[in-house]
Amino acid sequence: MTLVPQGGSADALPTVTILLFNGAQLIDFAGPWEVFGTAGLLVHTVAEKAEPLTAVFGAKIIPDYTFENSPRTHLLLIPGGGVFQEAIKNPALIHWIQTKATEAKVVMSVCTGAFLLQAAGLLEGHTVTTTYGMIDDLSGPKTKVVYDRRFVESGNLITTAGLSSGIDGALYAVSRLLGSGIAQSVALEMEYNWDPTGNYARAALADRFLPDGLAYAKPRIKGAQAKMISTAGDRDQWETKIVVSHPETVSEVLELMRARIKANTATGGMFKPVSHIHGPPQVSVAGGGKLTWKFTDDDSQQWSGECTVEPYEQRVDRLLVTIRVARAK
Structure with missing residues (x-):
């Protein structure tokens, strides 16, 4: 040099x-x-x-x-x-x-x-x-x-x-x-x-509105053991797929995901936490192993979410969880 x-x-x-x-x-x-x-x-x-x-x-x-x-x-x-x-x-x-x-x-x-x-x-x-x-x-x-x-x-x-x-x-x-x-x-x-x-x-990517570690591209859901399959999207939409080994039933995973989604505030900051969601998400059980929810971000933009839980075809003792969020058009 x-x-x-x-x-x-x-x-x-x-x-x-x-x-x-x-x-x-x-x-x-x-x-x-x-x-x-x-x-x-x-x-x-x-x-x-x-x-x-x-x-x-x-x-x-x-x-x-x-x-x-x-x-x-x-x-x-x-x-x-x-x-x-x-x-x-x-x-x-x-x-x-x-x-x-x-x-x-x-x-x-x-x-x-x-x-x-x-x-x-x-x-x-x-x-x-x-x-x-x-x-x-x-x-x-x-x-x-x-x-x-x-x-x-x-x-x-x-x-x-x-x-x-x-x-x-x-x-x-x-x-x-x-x-x-x-x-x-x-x-x-x-x-x-x-x-x-x-x-x-x-x-600015849309996964910032996913719960827990999913917002950081990690298969971390409080109360679950999971492995990342895919996580991709852009500013307006995102889809993440994880394989869950615990809990072991569709109903248990749905209830866990419902609780984690409802608790999610898309908080940023380690020392000065700031929520980027207005109010708690409105979560509904749609039946057939599916949850849906709506929320409003801190720019007053409307968003919707969907979570499905189904058997994982590669392992009978695992469940595939798909979480999607999208900005309203």
Whole structure:
């Protein structure tokens, strides 16, 4: 890696500073790093100490600089991951972010990295986003959150949704620094389908209205043992199929699903829970191993749901549960 001269120069390539810490999410910094490197930007990493760090999944990485000697930067990248384990509790790290943010033309967070910017007091007066399920935790009297964007630009801040969204945010940052043509060229070289005006956003998908862990693509229903068969859809409709081994009868599973659907409020946020359904869903037993329900989301949109329970043809001791939700037309 070509390291950045401490003094820099007026005609030097834009520099990118990537903050690293134990528990950092690999794709949060590696994805944007690939973008910035492909664009020809000078990329360097910084951590509190010049020691090997352990990112998620056991990946080891050695920073180029420390907080004490980090060069000036054009773009400051703050990844997410295990920010609540150590990073957000580290006053030196938060102070360094505050200091570097004053010199950077662009400050960008990926996923839960936004919470480090929040701790540094950098989100007030801005519109922001973060990873699915935690967006509500960023909201405040002077901070507006959005759910339907992979990245959001607000002033000199770019905040992105989770994980791979950092690639989109990084490409947008390149377009700001070097022009849209360069960003398009980088995306093609990376064989990445970049659509800066696209409407895909994880937090806007219709499975957010499914009960329990189904809202996070996990076969987790309180009181049940299940395995995921399929889960797919878009912003307007979703279908999930799970195979249940416990409870063991159609009537028991129907009653369990009725209770879990009725209790579901589509709550977002880990620290500041916010319900995205107005009132409890109206659940009806339709007969023939079927439930139906209706609900209204927090945008006053009407939705309907259907849950069917039937024998699973591949295992006589299992039941197939299909859950569907759809926005009213």
